[in-house]
Amino acid sequence: MNTIVAVENSDQLHDVEKLAIQIWHEHYTPLIGKEQVEYMLNKFQSVAAMQEQLKQGYLYFLILDNNTPCGYLSVQPRDNNQELFLSKIYVSGDFRGKGIGKKLMQHAISIAKSLPAQKIRLTVNKDNAGSIAAYHKMGFTTTDTAKTDIGNGFYMDDYILELPLH
Numbered sequence: 001m002n003t004i005v006a007v008e009n010s011d012q013l014h015d016v017e018k019l020a021i022q023i024w025h026e027h028y029t030p031l032i033g034k035e036q037v038e039y040m041l042n043k044f045q046s047v048a049a050m051q052e053q054l055k056q057g058y059l060y061f062l063i064l065d066n067n068t069p070c071g072y073l074s075v076q077p078r079d080n081n082q083e084l085f086l087s088k089i090y091v092s093g094d095f096r097g098k099g100i101g102k103k104l105m106q107h108a109i110s111i112a113k114s115l116p117a118q119k120i121r122l123t124v125n126k127d128n129a130g131s132i133a134a135y136h137k138m139g140f141t142t143t144d145t146a147k148t149d150i151g152n153g154f155y156m157d158d159y160i161l162e163l164p165l166h
């Protein structure tokens with residue numbers, strides 16, 4: 001049984017941080033290397049960084065499998081609510097391929113429709129082939145590329161994907 005809960009307190013932020021550390025090390029080290037993973041975890045997924053993001057309108061959600069946190073989602077309404085930016089969607093390795101990512105995406109879609117936004121936009125590392133395939137199956141199309149300087153000599157080299165909402 002899966003339940004999606006809004007992240008509102010420090011214990012929940014610690015649960016997200018713990019998931020991020022585990023998932024990002026396992027998934028991103030082969031793609032971008034250990035140093036960049038550690039830099040990005042500290043910059044974007046530490047409890048302190050996420051507390052700042054919450055102040056900037058980011059919303060975080062945990063998905064639980066029988067009370068065990070197994071994934072998380074972060075979104076931010078942008079462009080005067082015309083767009084929902086999907087900032088993070090992660091499922092723990094043991095729980096992938098069971099429809100949990102799709103449930104998180106459906107949650108993002110329902111938030112987007114309630115705004116009402118015209119589209120969901122996300123960025124994904126160009127080498128993250130499995131996740132790109134999953135996004136395409138969920139209806140996204142690749143619309144552009146973006147190379148973002150994130151400091152310390154590191155870059156995010158991404159595709160931009162969009163899901164139009166009607």
Ligand SMILES: CC(C)(COP(=O)(O)OP(=O)(O)OC[C@H]1O[C@@H](n2cnc3c(N)ncnc32)[C@H](O)[C@@H]1OP(=O)(O)O)[C@@H](O)C(=O)NCCC(=O)NCCS
Nearest residue numbers: 089090091096097098099100101102124130131133134137
């Ligand atoms: C991408 C991710 C969130 C998908 O979550 P998930 O729970 O595994 O996905 P689901 O089981 O809900 O699958 C949704 C659809 O995507 C497809 N899919 C999932 N992973 C896939 C893969 N690696 N390759 C191809 N298709 C895939 C599924 O077959 C399913 O399609 P269907 O509905 O046509 O059957 C998850 O695999 C993940 O966290 N990956 C690693 C971290 C990551 O890269 N996150 C995205 C950062 S931009």
